[in-house]
Amino acid sequence: MELKKRIDVAAGRRPADLVLKNGRIVNVLSCEIHAGDIAMSGDRIAGIGQYEGEETVDLAGRYVCPGFIDAHVHIESSMLSVPEFAKVVVAHGTTAVITDPHEIANVMGAEGIRFMLSSSKYCPIYVYFMASASVPASEFESAGGELRALDLHPFLSDRWVLGLAEMMNYHDVIAGDPESLDKLLLTDDRPIDGHAPGLTGRDLCAYVTAGIHTDHECTTLEEAREKLRLGMSIMIREGSQARNLDALLPLVQPDTLDRFMFATDDKDVDDLLTEGHVDHIIRRAVASGMNPVHAVKLATINPARHFGLDHLGAVAPHRLATFAILDDLEQCRVDRVYQAGRLVYADGQVLETDEGVRRPKMLRGSINVHWIEPEHFAINAPGEGEFDVHVIEVMEDRIDTGRSIARIRADGGQLHADPKRDLCKLAVVERHMASGNVGLGFVRGFGFSGGAIASSVSHDAHNLVIAGTNDHDMYVAAVHIVKIRGGFCVVKQGQVLGEVPLPIAGLMSTVDAQTLSGQLRVLHEAAQALDGKLRRPFMALSFLSLSVIGELKLTDQGLIDVGKFELIDLLVSGAPGGM
Amino acid sequence: MELKKRIDVAAGRRPADLVLKNGRIVNVLSCEIHAGDIAMSGDRIAGIGQYEGEETVDLAGRYVCPGFIDAHVHIESSMLSVPEFAKVVVAHGTTAVITDPHEIANVMGAEGIRFMLSSSKYCPIYVYFMASASVPASEFESAGGELRALDLHPFLSDRWVLGLAEMMNYHDVIAGDPESLDKLLLTDDRPIDGHAPGLTGRDLCAYVTAGIHTDHECTTLEEAREKLRLGMSIMIREGSQARNLDALLPLVQPDTLDRFMFATDDKDVDDLLTEGHVDHIIRRAVASGMNPVHAVKLATINPARHFGLDHLGAVAPHRLATFAILDDLEQCRVDRVYQAGRLVYADGQVLETDEGVRRPKMLRGSINVHWIEPEHFAINAPGEGEFDVHVIEVMEDRIDTGRSIARIRADGGQLHADPKRDLCKLAVVERHMASGNVGLGFVRGFGFSGGAIASSVSHDAHNLVIAGTNDHDMYVAAVHIVKIRGGFCVVKQGQVLGEVPLPIAGLMSTVDAQTLSGQLRVLHEAAQALDGKLRRPFMALSFLSLSVIGELKLTDQGLIDVGKFELIDLLVSGAPGGM
Numbered sequence A, B: 001m002e003l004k005k006r007i008d009v010a011a012g013r014r015p016a017d018l019v020l021k022n023g024r025i026v027n028v029l030s031c032e033i034h035a036g037d038i039a040m041s042g043d044r045i046a047g048i049g050q051y052e053g054e055e056t057v058d059l060a061g062r063y064v065c066p067g068f069i070d071a072h073v074h075i076e077s078s079m080l081s082v083p084e085f086a087k088v089v090v091a092h093g094t095t096a097v098i099t100d101p102h103e104i105a106n107v108m109g110a111e112g113i114r115f116m117l118s119s120s121k122y123c124p125i126y127v128y129f130m131a132s133a134s135v136p137a138s139e140f141e142s143a144g145g146e147l148r149a150l151d152l153h154p155f156l157s158d159r160w161v162l163g164l165a166e167m168m169n170y171h172d173v174i175a176g177d178p179e180s181l182d183k184l185l186l187t188d189d190r191p192i193d194g195h196a197p198g199l200t201g202r203d204l205c206a207y208v209t210a211g212i213h214t215d216h217e218c219t220t221l222e223e224a225r226e227k228l229r230l231g232m233s234i235m236i237r238e239g240s241q242a243r244n245l246d247a248l249l250p251l252v253q254p255d256t257l258d259r260f261m262f263a264t265d266d267k268d269v270d271d272l273l274t275e276g277h278v279d280h281i282i283r284r285a286v287a288s289g290m291n292p293v294h295a296v297k298l299a300t301i302n303p304a305r306h307f308g309l310d311h312l313g314a315v316a317p318h319r320l321a322t323f324a325i326l327d328d329l330e331q332c333r334v335d336r337v338y339q340a341g342r343l344v345y346a347d348g349q350v351l352e353t354d355e356g357v358r359r360p361k362m363l364r365g366s367i368n369v370h371w372i373e374p375e376h377f378a379i380n381a382p383g384e385g386e387f388d389v390h391v392i393e394v395m396e397d398r399i400d401t402g403r404s405i406a407r408i409r410a411d412g413g414q415l416h417a418d419p420k421r422d423l424c425k426l427a428v429v430e431r432h433m434a435s436g437n438v439g440l441g442f443v444r445g446f447g448f449s450g451g452a453i454a455s456s457v458s459h460d461a462h463n464l465v466i467a468g469t470n471d472h473d474m475y476v477a478a479v480h481i482v483k484i485r486g487g488f489c490v491v492k493q494g495q496v497l498g499e500v501p502l503p504i505a506g507l508m509s510t511v512d513a514q515t516l517s518g519q520l521r522v523l524h525e526a527a528q529a530l531d532g533k534l535r536r537p538f539m540a541l542s543f544l545s546l547s548v549i550g551e552l553k554l555t556d557q558g559l560i561d562v563g564k565f566e567l568i569d570l571l572v573s574g575a576p577g578g579m
Helices: A003-009 A081-092 A102-108 A110-120 A151-156 A170-175 A178-186 A203-209 A220-229 A245-251 A254-259 A269-274 A279-287 A292-296 A301-305 A471-483 A514-528 A539-542 B003-011 B082-090 B101-108 B112-118 B149-159 B169-176 B178-186 B201-209 B221-227 B244-252 B256-258 B269-274 B277-289 B292-298 B303-306 B470-481 B514-528 B537-542
Strands: A019-020 A024-027 A032-035 A037-041 A044-049 A056-060 A063-067 A068-073 A094-099 A126-131 A161-165 A192-194 A233-237 A260-263 A323-328 A335-338 A341-347 A386-393 A402-408 A424-430 A438-444 A452-455 A462-466 A488-490 A495-501 A552-555 A558-561 A567-570 B018-021 B024-027 B034-035 B039-040 B044-050 B054-060 B063-066 B068-073 B094-099 B126-131 B161-167 B193-194 B234-236 B260-263 B323-328 B333-339 B343-345 B384-392 B404-410 B424-430 B438-444 B452-457 B464-468 B487-492 B494-501 B552-555 B558-561 B566-568
Touching: A003 A037, A003 A044, A003 B169, A003 B178, A003 B201, A003 B404, A019 A552, A024 A292, A032 A178, A044 B054, A044 B201, A056 B277, A056 B537, A063 A341, A068 A233, A068 A260, A068 A279, A068 A301, A081 A094, A081 A514, A081 B018, A110 A151, A151 A161, A151 A178, A161 A178, A161 B112, A170 A178, A170 A203, A170 A424, A170 B003, A203 A220, A203 B044, A233 A245, A233 A301, A233 B149, A245 A279, A254 A260, A254 A292, A254 A301, A254 B039, A254 B292, A260 A279, A260 A292, A260 A301, A260 B384, A269 A514, A279 A292, A292 A301, A323 B537, A386 A552, A386 B537, A402 A438, A402 B169, A402 B558, A424 A471, A424 A552, A424 B234, A424 B333, A438 A514, A438 A558, A452 A471, A452 A539, A462 A471, A462 A539, A471 A495, A488 A514, A514 A539, A514 B269, A539 B292, B003 B044, B018 B333, B034 B044, B039 B343, B054 B068, B068 B234, B068 B277, B068 B303, B082 B094, B082 B112, B101 B112, B112 B149, B126 B149, B149 B178, B161 B178, B169 B178, B221 B234, B221 B244, B234 B244, B244 B470, B256 B292, B256 B303, B260 B277, B260 B303, B269 B514, B277 B292, B292 B303, B323 B438, B384 B552, B404 B438, B424 B552, B438 B552, B438 B558, B452 B470, B452 B537, B464 B537, B470 B487, B470 B494, B494 B514, B514 B537
Parallel strands: A019 A056, A024 A063, A068 A094, A094 A126, A126 A161, A161 A192, A233 A260, A386 A438, B018 B054, B024 B063, B068 B094, B094 B126, B126 B161, B161 B193, B234 B260, B384 B438
Antiparallel strands: A019 A037, A024 A032, A037 A044, A063 A323, A323 A335, A335 A341, A386 A402, A424 A438, A424 A462, A452 A462, A452 A488, A488 A495, A552 A558, A558 A567, B018 B039, B024 B034, B039 B044, B063 B323, B323 B333, B333 B343, B384 B404, B424 B438, B424 B464, B452 B464, B452 B487, B487 B494, B552 B558, B558 B566
16 A cells, blocks of 8 residues: 555655655745755655665755646647647646636637646646636627536536636626626635736725635736735736736735745747746746745745645655756756656656657647638728728737727728738637628738738637738638638738648647747748738737727627727727628 | 625625724734724625725724634543533634544544534534544553544544544554554545654654644654654644643744644633633733734634635635634733624623524433442552552643652552552543453552542543542542542542532533632642642543553553553562552
8 A cells, every 4th residue: 555655665664766865955844945865655755854765866965846836827828738838847847737728718618628638637747727717708709618607517526627717707706797606606615716907995805705815917016915915815927928026026025925826827838948937937036036945935835735735835745756856946947857756857858758648639620710701801981082990009018909090091992901001900700600700900010011910819719810911811811720720820912921830729739849939930930021010920919809908909799999898880980890 | 695795795885794993904814914994794704995884893993813713622621511612712712623522532432523513513613623533542541432444434524524633643653553544544635633742753754644744742843843844734732731832932933934823732621711722822922022913823824724714714805704803912812702793702701602502412421330349449469568569650730650669568468558658549440331440550749648539531541540548538539420420529538528520421511611610629629638739639630541651650451651552560570450
């Protein structure tokens, strides 16, 4: 019996399976660094002290941290499949993540969540789930899935599902919307993650009293302080877009350490490869003056305790033998990683994963578009002359948008893009139910001189979104995304100049991280032929449909005034923007 | 629906049921003290900020703490029934305890635990249970109950049972004894309390790797430091006998705060009435220089988190409206107490408990003694002349014992007590199964000039224990305890001078705390007729049978050499001490 064997090893009656010697243990329980042999039995730590084993590894003074935990991440945002994501992050010392499969759930519904659950089973890291609570994000987006309380209920019986994912629709929670309350009640006191950007005062109290006890959207110290007081655990987020560490770190004091965790939320493959994952947050926190043991605590025992993962988070007997071994603590430089007693990363290589053993079957294709023709991208003018249209203003590295008005002269009965004034046309083609919905509008900020770009990644409904200077290139780009079953492409003069296929739900690649990163580099080089001025035009494009943030957005249903939370006409007074 | 109503209250759309205004909130989450109205809806906190309610209470600057939690207590040691214990401690701000019904389980087995569970249902405090793991304490004690893994299993389905109580038999755990391992395994990752006095090194690792994650037996800083490093949460105990705060407090640092809790373990009715309960520990910690908010944290959110009681432990929306309102924070002076939104203690009075609603049926009588006669207390000499006998040395305020040897001259074929040399006879009469077992020996330290005292409280098997200067008074005392169905008595020259009935399992009284305290005072006054020199002779008497601590102990089976953990003869070489 495993327990008997482990006790025998701890008591010194039989040799350990493996002993790590000469390590410096980063102890997040006693908040100190100390020496000690670590004796393992099976997947657990048996004892710490003086031990001999069947096998002994000399750590030569390296630091032994508990494996890092990302408290909140949407794996889809890496554009990698779960096993490939796992391989990238385990090399950075991450051994567990708590993920909300919110993106794939918007595309595939419950089937998407099941796919993520099954594809996470043969990974070098533990992938825990929160049941996606906000699908779709709003009634103005035609998503591929809709998850009501009854749809989420079965997932809460899965031992890898820890609770309910971020309740993004905080308006509904505060209003006491019955469907939202049903979701809260079905969790039966399990953890519920929050998403409450800028929420304060009574509204915040209403959100917290509903049982929502984390937030990863704090951007200011004052906001985080209020949430901390009200009992929320604060996830300090450093992702690709949103980076809140500098703002929030001053709030983290020794006696409130246990109320904070680190999270990445959304981080793309390139940032993961170049910066790292949770290790990057630790590194940055330490560089800002945080005690390294405290920083490691936020990345290990704190999320483990919050989510009830009692076997993780610390180097101590009885817990899983899951370690990030560091060459350098301040720099958080990962030398090797043990997961449940097995070496899974060393010498720059991820070792012996089980992924070859069994692979989940592929998802069905997710791109289900009603037959489209070039004329579907035409915006008909209501007559001759000039017309004022609403224009979305896109900005580098922001997920919100501005808005403006532009005057366009009708030409052949239509309103065209005008590259000279940096006015592109924007189209959103519904791609889940083949409804034929196409939303049309204008966008400024890409700076394209010609051509079009298209993407099947477009938060949160992930319909096809196409920005271009002419209808034909937009048409070709849209059709090409359908052909490659989702992804990104660049088109100019009817020719596809570059592509990145993302066949898993139109969100994720099937290739490894390095290959994907290479594909993305080639894509961005191809996009230079369009003379765009944004550094990351596809990232910008992917947020133009998110109807819950920014001033003006376009979904397949048409133009959304986000402030008024209603559909508006494309013409300032005139015909509707949608067809 | 309660959740909807609470959200409405928090959002300010409807008035709170009750608002506490002008309080200073002791916030154990943000580790600060701040202002704020506390709005309640039903049994929960809806919001903190600015609120109006159906009813408003002005706290006039008083401190609002979360209700205190005793992380580990044997309620039986108070000698009060659960409802009476609850009334005493709620007046000291305690609103929840985690109890191990270890004493009654030793007397009544599973029936005793069920009785405690049912009698805790109509109390002004929450009584959570840990399933008693060590009944009996050793094979040398004839207890009234024996709880094996299969006996404990049903209790773990009870929502008020949080896990497995202290694994006192640490020798068995470390040895990998199958029955102990079965108990550990059946908890299925729920909390398991530890009891590991002085355990260190590999043995301690073996104990921890078995899944045991708390300890309340630390007496030195070094001992606690090692346990902390290995992942144990440290319960700092201040009870009637064992007081460890002074020794351990220096280990509690701001960044390790979350690894400590306060507990009383065993505290009798008089100490509860005069000193207080958890409030007394807070008061002492603050007097020793601890930050008061930190001290309150060890008494509230820390045990709540450890035991997964997410609704308790903090003043924050969504949690139960359970508060200790203090006049003075440093002195921890309790003005009033709210439990789940209701005022349960104010103006020195415990208010509106439910105890009248329904009382559990009484336990069967627990004193089941084989017919005894005066001659059962005789110690026969093996012949004429003088004999060396082992003597238990009893000490004030200690539960361990010393040992010595005394030479006694046979008189009429028997060995008698010798008050001139402070040599009493000691008898332990089995009282559960009417087996007729009587253990006999000698004890020094009581200093009685005549008479006898008897008790049915004798750890852990709680057999009858009688110390006296002559066989007849010992006989009368033993018979009197049977007559009063358990308790304490004092006898001199065949007359009962004083008694305290403890009819609930021979451990607990049915009267209220003040009455019991009065009875105990009268008892101790009566005992003065015996000229004893111990301040608390009954406390000393009650530990003379505990076979797992001290040097020499007496059980109904005979004299125990605790170091060798074996039965020995009463005569240094000669006839056995038992009959």
